[in-house]
Amino acid sequence: MSKFSKKRGKSDPAISTASLPDIIFMLLFFFMVVTVLRDAELKVKVVTPYATELTKLEEKSLVNYLYIGRPTQKFQDVYGTKPRLQLGDKFATIAEIPLFLEKHKVKIPEAKRPKITSSLRVDGEVTMGVVQDVKTELRKAGQLKVNYSAKTDPNAN
Amino acid sequence: MARTSARDRMKNEINAGSMADIAFLLLIFFLVTTTIVEDKGITVKLPPWSEEDPETQRLKERNVYAVLVNAGNELLVRGQPMRVSDLRDNAKEFIANPNGRSDYAEKPTMAIISLKNDRGTEYRTYLAVYNELKGAYNELWDELAQRKFGVPYSDDLPLAQRKAIKDEIPMVLSEAEPTNFAEGGS
Numbered sequence: 643m644s645k646f647s648k649k650r651g652k653s654d655p656a657i658s659t660a661s662l663p664d665i666i667f668m669l670l671f672f673f674m675v676v677t678v679l680r681d682a683e684l685k686v687k688v689v690t691p692y693a694t695e696l697t698k699l700e701e702k703s704l705v706n707y708l709y710i711g712r713p714t715q716k717f718q719d720v721y722g723t724k725p726r727l728q729l730g731d732k733f734a735t736i737a738e739i740p741l742f743l744e745k746h747k748v749k750i751p752e753a754k755r756p757k758i759t760s761s762l763r764v765d766g767e768v769t770m771g772v773v774q775d776v777k778t779e780l781r782k783a784g785q786l787k788v789n790y791s792a793k794t795d796p797n798a799n
Numbered sequence: 800m801a802r803t804s805a806r807d808r809m810k811n812e813i814n815a816g817s818m819a820d821i822a823f824l825l826l827i828f829f830l831v832t833t834t835i836v837e838d839k840g841i842t843v844k845l846p847p848w849s850e851e852d853p854e855t856q857r858l859k860e861r862n863v864y865a866v867l868v869n870a871g872n873e874l875l876v877r878g879q880p881m882r883v884s885d886l887r888d889n890a891k892e893f894i895a896n897p898n899g900r901s902d903y904a905e906k907p908t909m910a911i912i913s914l915k916n917d918r919g920t921e922y923r924t925y926l927a928v929y930n931e932l933k934g935a936y937n938e939l940w941d942e943l944a945q946r947k948f949g950v951p952y953s954d955d956l957p958l959a960q961r962k963a964i965k966d967e968i969p970m971v972l973s974e975a976e977p978t979n980f981a982e983g984g985s
Contacts, residue, residue, distance in 0.1 A: 659819065666822035673829050691923040693930040695937055696839040697954075705838070761840060764922050769870075771918035773925075774977050781848035789840040790926055 686711035686728050691766040693792035704758050705789075706746040708739070710772055711765035725768045727776060736775050740783040763791040841930060846974075862904050864893050864912045868928055870919030870980050883927050890935035894968065907939070907968040915975040936970045943967060 688711040699705050709728040713721040717733075727734050729742045747755060760780060764773055780788060866886070867875040874881045876889065894910045896903040904910035912932055916925050937952070943964050944952035952964060 663818035663822050666819050666826060670822055670826045670829065673826065690840075691926045693841055693926055695841060695930050695933040697842045699838040699840070702838070759842070761838070766921065766923035766926075768922045769918060770916050770920040770922060770925050770977060771979070773922055774918060777845060778848070781845050784847070786845040786847060787842070788845055789842045790929070791838075791840040792926060792930075793839060 683731055684709065684728070685714060685717055685731075685733060686726055686765070687714050688763050688765045689767075690763060690791045690793055692795035693790075694794065696792060696794065697789070699759060699761060699789060701754075701757070704750065704754060705761050706743065706758065707761045707763055708742075708776060709763045710768055710776065712768075725765070725772050727772070736779050739776065739779045743780075743783050743785050757787070758785070759787045759789050760785050761789045761791050841926065841933060843929075858911060859905070859909075861902050862909045862911055864890060864904070864910065866912065866914045866928060866932070868914075868916040868920045868924060870917040872921050872924040874928065883924070883931060886928065886931040887935045887938070890932055891939060894935065895939060908966075910971065912972045913975060914972060916977050918977050918979045920977070932972060933970075936968065939968050940964050 686709050688709050710725055711728075712718075712723050712725050713733075721733060727736065727739075729738060734742065743760070747758065750758065762773070762776065777788070780786070865877055869875070874883060874886065876886065881889065890912065892898075893903050894907050896905075896907075914928065914932070916928075940952040944950060944956065944960070947963070948956070948960055950956070952961075954961075956964075
C-alpha cells in the first residue's frame with residue numbers, strides 16, 4: 643500500500659497537454675473551411691471598383707476568373723504597361739478565352755454547367771475597350787453569366 | 800535496470816506533446832497560403848451573340864432612357880448632362896413615372912434603358928453607372944414588394960412572388976456597341 647503511494651507521489655504531476663492538438667486542429671479546420679486557396683498568382687494589378695448592388699458568388703467551383711489590368715511592376719519590362727488579360731496563371735490574348743472556358747467546363751458535371759459564372763476581375767482604371775472585347779468573346783463562346791467583381795465601399799454611410 | 804522498468808510501467812503512453820507543434824505548422828501554412836477573397840460583384844446576363852444585325856425596333860422616344868458615357872467619363876442622359884449621383888433617382892422617376900409625365904415611360908413594362916459607352920471610358924465609371932441603374936431597379940422592386948407582400952425584395956422570396964414583381968417591373972437594359980473616340984493606348 644505505502645509502496646504504491648510513494649511512487650506516485652514522486653512522479654511529477656504534469657498537466658496533460660493531450661487535448662492541445664485537438665484544439666489546434668479545430669483552429670486548423672476552421673481556417674481550412676473559411677479560406678479559399680488562391681489558385682493563381684496575380685500578374686496584373688487589379689483593384690476592383692466600389693459598388694453597392696452586389697450579389698455573392700455562390701459555388702466557387704462553378705466560377706472561372708478573368709483578370710484584366712496593367713501588368714505588375716515585375717512584368718512591365720516584358721509585357722509593357724498596357725492593360726492585359728490574365729487567364730489562370732498566365733497572360734493570355736482574347737482569342738484564348740474559348741479554350742480557357744472549355745477547360746473549366748469539362749471539369750464540371752453536365753447538370754451544373756448552365757450555372758457557370760465568369761467573374762470579371764477588372765481594375766477600375768482600365769478603359770472599356772479591352773473589357774468590351776472580352777465581353778464580346780464571352781458572348782461568342784456562349785458564356786453569358788458574368789459577374790463584374792466589385793467590393794463595398796468601406797467609407798460609405 | 801529495475802529502475803527503468805518501473806518507470807516504463809508508470810508512463811506507458813505516447814508523448815503527444817509534439818502533436819500540437821505539428822498542427823501549428825499546418826495551421827500557419829494554411830494561414831500563409833490562403834487569402835479570404837471577397838467574391839462579390841454585379842451579376843449580369845449578357846445577350847447571346849448573333850452574327851446578323853439585330854432587328855431595328857421602332858420605339859417611342861418617351862420609353863427610352865438613353866445613357867451615354869463618353870471617354871471623359873461624363874454622362875449624358877436623354878440629352879442632358881448629369882452626375883452619377885443623380886442618376887439613380889432620375890432613373891427611378893423615369894421608370895415608375897409617378898406623376899404621369901408625358902415624356903417619361905408609359906408603363907414600367909415599356910421602359911427601356913439604353914446604355915452606351917466609349918471604348919475610352921474608364922471601367923470604374925461604367926460600373927458605377929451600371930450600379931446606379933441596377934440600384935434604381937432594385938429600389939423599385941423593393942418598394943413594390945413592400946407594397947404587395949409587406950417584405951423587402953430579396954432572392955429569398957418565393958419564386959411566384961419574385962416573378963409577379965419582375966412581371967410588373969421588368970429590367971430591360973440594352974447595351975449598344977461602344978463608340979471608339981478615345982481608346983487611350985498608354
